[in-house]
Amino acid sequence: MSNKPIGIKDVAGAAGVSVTTVSHVLNDVSYARISSKTRDKVKHAAEALGYDPNRLAQALRTQRSGMLGFISEEIATTPHAGRIILGAEETARRRGYHLMIINTSSKATDESRKADIAALLKGQVDGVLYATMYHRRLALPDNLNGVPAILVDSEDTNQSISSVIPDEAGGATAAVMTLIDAGHQRIGMINNTDDVPATHSRLQAFKDTISDAGLTFHTDLVEAEHSEVPGGYEAALRLLTRKDRPTAIFCYNDRMAMGTYRAASELGLNIPEDLSVVGFDNQELIAENLYPALTTVSLPHYEMGAWAAENLIDAIEGKTDLALMALHPTILDCPLVRRDSVAAPAR
Incomplete structure (x- = not known):
C-alpha cells in the first residue's frame, strides 16, 4: 500500500x-x-x-501531523484503567488531535519498548504518551529523547520525562480517616507484596494516619499478600481469627477487599455491623456489586489521561516546558467514594 x-x-x-x-x-x-x-x-x-x-x-x-502516540502497558485491556485512554482521547479530540495507540505488556523488554516507540515515530506523531496499568517507576528507551513525552501513572527513574501519578498517600489517608471517624481504634491493613510505589506509600500513610489520630500502631495488624482476591482472603483470615481481631480493615485494593468479604462471611461476621472494610481503586464492577457496596478510594484514571494529553499538546504547541515539569511528578487527588461498608464498631 x-x-x-x-x-x-x-x-x-x-x-x-x-x-x-x-x-x-x-x-x-x-x-x-x-x-x-x-x-x-x-x-x-x-x-x-x-x-x-x-x-x-x-x-x-x-510541520505537525496532529497525531499523538499512545503506548498502553495493558491498560487498553483493563476496564477500570482503560479510562486513561478515554481521558486522553477526548481531550486530544477537543484540541484537534488524534491518538495512535499501541498496546504492549508490562513485562515487555527494552528492545520491544524501543520498537514500539520507533513505530510511533515512523508514523510521524507529534508527541508520545506512555501509560502503565499500575503506578510504578521505569526507564524508557533512549529513542524517546528529544520527543515531547509524558508518562501516565508512572515515574521516570531518571526524572527526565514529565509524569502524572495518583496521590497514593492522600487516598490512603482518606480511607483510614473514614474508619477512625466512624469510631474504630483497632484497624488492620491488608497490603500488597509487590515492590511498587503504591505498596510503600499506602502503608506509610496508614501508619502516619493512625499515629496522628493518637492511636497505637500495631505491626501485627498489617498483613501482606499477592494483590488479588485469594491474597486478600488469606490475609483477612489471619487477621480475623485473632482473639483481638480488628474491627475494621483497610485493603490495598478492591480485589483484596473482595477476598476480605469472603473471609468475613465464612467466619460469620457481617459487614459493616461486625467489620468495616475500605478498599482502594474504585473498580466499579467490584465495588458497586459487593454486598454491601464497598466504600473505597478512586484512582483518577480519566483525569490522568486528560491531564497528560492537555499538557503534551501544550508542549507541542510551545505553550509549556516539559523539561521543567519533569523535575517533579504532577500528583492528582484520589477521592474517597462512600458506600455501605463502614459503620461504627459493635464492640
Whole structure:
C-alpha cells in the first residue's frame, strides 16, 4: 500500500469530476453551479479516501501531523484503567488531535519498548504518551529523547520525562480517616507484596494516619499478600481469627477487599455491623456489586489521561516546558467514594 498522501486529484478521480469542481465543493464556493448530487459525490469520495484539506494545510504550515502516540502497558485491556485512554482521547479530540495507540505488556523488554516507540515515530506523531496499568517507576528507551513525552501513572527513574501519578498517600489517608471517624481504634491493613510505589506509600500513610489520630500502631495488624482476591482472603483470615481481631480493615485494593468479604462471611461476621472494610481503586464492577457496596478510594484514571494529553499538546504547541515539569511528578487527588461498608464498631 502506498504511503503517498491523498490529494485533491485523487478525490477528483474517485468522484469522476474535475479538480476545480472538487475545490469548489470542499471550499463551499457559493457561486459555483454544482448540483447537490455532484456535491454529495465529491464529499463522499473525500471522506472515503480520508482527505482532509484543513488538516493537510495545517500540517504543511506547522510541520505537525496532529497525531499523538499512545503506548498502553495493558491498560487498553483493563476496564477500570482503560479510562486513561478515554481521558486522553477526548481531550486530544477537543484540541484537534488524534491518538495512535499501541498496546504492549508490562513485562515487555527494552528492545520491544524501543520498537514500539520507533513505530510511533515512523508514523510521524507529534508527541508520545506512555501509560502503565499500575503506578510504578521505569526507564524508557533512549529513542524517546528529544520527543515531547509524558508518562501516565508512572515515574521516570531518571526524572527526565514529565509524569502524572495518583496521590497514593492522600487516598490512603482518606480511607483510614473514614474508619477512625466512624469510631474504630483497632484497624488492620491488608497490603500488597509487590515492590511498587503504591505498596510503600499506602502503608506509610496508614501508619502516619493512625499515629496522628493518637492511636497505637500495631505491626501485627498489617498483613501482606499477592494483590488479588485469594491474597486478600488469606490475609483477612489471619487477621480475623485473632482473639483481638480488628474491627475494621483497610485493603490495598478492591480485589483484596473482595477476598476480605469472603473471609468475613465464612467466619460469620457481617459487614459493616461486625467489620468495616475500605478498599482502594474504585473498580466499579467490584465495588458497586459487593454486598454491601464497598466504600473505597478512586484512582483518577480519566483525569490522568486528560491531564497528560492537555499538557503534551501544550508542549507541542510551545505553550509549556516539559523539561521543567519533569523535575517533579504532577500528583492528582484520589477521592474517597462512600458506600455501605463502614459503620461504627459493635464492640
